[in-house]
Amino acid sequence: MAGDIILRVEDLEKRFGGIVALDKVNLEIERGKVTLLIGPNGSGKTTLVNVISGFYKPDGGRVLFKGRDITGMSPHEISKLGLVRTFQIPKPFTNLTVLENVLTAADSPGENVYLAGLARRLWLGFEKRAAARAFEILGWVGLDHMWDRRSGELSGGQMKLLEIARAIMKGAEMIIMDEPAAGVNPRLAGSIMERIKYLAREKGITFLIIEHRIGLVKEYVDRVYAMSMGKVIASGKPDEVLNNPVVLESYLGG
Numbered sequence: 001m002a003g004d005i006i007l008r009v010e011d012l013e014k015r016f017g018g019i020v021a022l023d024k025v026n027l028e029i030e031r032g033k034v035t036l037l038i039g040p041n042g043s044g045k046t047t048l049v050n051v052i053s054g055f056y057k058p059d060g061g062r063v064l065f066k067g068r069d070i071t072g073m074s075p076h077e078i079s080k081l082g083l084v085r086t087f088q089i090p091k092p093f094t095n096l097t098v099l100e101n102v103l104t105a106a107d108s109p110g111e112n113v114y115l116a117g118l119a120r121r122l123w124l125g126f127e128k129r130a131a132a133r134a135f136e137i138l139g140w141v142g143l144d145h146m147w148d149r150r151s152g153e154l155s156g157g158q159m160k161l162l163e164i165a166r167a168i169m170k171g172a173e174m175i176i177m178d179e180p181a182a183g184v185n186p187r188l189a190g191s192i193m194e195r196i197k198y199l200a201r202e203k204g205i206t207f208l209i210i211e212h213r214i215g216l217v218k219e220y221v222d223r224v225y226a227m228s229m230g231k232v233i234a235s236g237k238p239d240e241v242l243n244n245p246v247v248l249e250s251y252l253g254g
C-alpha cells in the first residue's frame with residue numbers, strides 16, 4: 001500500500017553541453033519518511049536536488065510537490081510552498097541567540113507593515129506567536145535549553161539542528177539536506193540522525209538527504225535511492241539497496 005507521496009519526480013532530464021547529468025530520473029518520496037540519496041561522485045545527485053529545488057531548470061520531465069507541478073519555479077517560490085533546502089536559509093548569525101536565529105527564519109509580516117496603531121498591535125501579536133512557535137520547534141530539535149545562548153557557542157552538530165529548526169520555522173514540510181553527518185564525529189552524527197528520524201516519525205517532516213558516510217546514516221533512513229551515471233539504478237529498503245550488486249558495482253566502477 002503506497003503512503004502519501006509528497007514529492008514525485010517524473011522522467012527528469014538535465015544536460016550540461018554533451019553531459020547527460022539526469023537521464024529520465026523517476027522517484028517518489030513518501031511524506032514523513034527519511035530518504036537517502038546515494039551514488040558515486042558525478043552520478044547526478046546534486047543536479048537532481050538542484051532541479052527539484054528550482055536552482056536548475058530541467059530539459060525534460062516534471063517535479064510535483066504535494067500534487068502541484070513546480071517544474072521551473074524559482075527556489076524562493078518552491079520554498080514558500082514548503083520544500084526547503086537548508087542552505088537556502090542564510091547561515092545563522094553567530095552573535096544572535098539560538099531563539100533569535102530561529103525567529104529570523106520566519107517570514108515576518110513586520111517587514112512590510114507601517115508600525116503604527118492597529119498594524120503595530122497586529123505585529124506584536126505575530127511576534128508573540130512566532131516566539132511561542134520558535135520555542136516549540138527548538139524543543140523538537142532538542143535545543144530549547146540553549147535558547148538564550150549565542151549561536152556562535154553551538155557545536156557543529158547543534159548548528160545542524162539549528163539549521164533544521166530554522167527550516168521548519170520557515171514553513172518546511174520537506175527538507176533537503178546535503179551531508180547532515182559531514183564534519184561531526186560518528187556519535188554526534190548518530191544523534192543528529194536520531195533527531196531527523198524523530199522529526200519524520202513524530203512531526204511528519206519529510207527528509208531527503210545526500211550523505212557520503214552511508215554506514216553512519218543507513219540505520220536511520222526508511223528508503224534509499226541509488227544513482228549512477230544520471231540514472232536511478234536501485235531503490236528500496238536500505239539493506240536491499242546497499243547490498244544490491246549493481247549498486248556495489250557502480251561504486252567500484254566510479
Ligand code: ADP
Nearest residue numbers: 016019021039040041042043044045046047048
Ligand atoms: P554528484 O552530486 O552525484 O557528484 P553531480 O550532479 O554534481 O553529481 O554531477 C553530475 C554530472 O553533471 C557530472 O558529470 C558533472 O560534471 C556534471 N555537472 C554538474 N553540474 C554541472 C554544471 N553546472 N556544469 C557542467 N556540468 C555539470
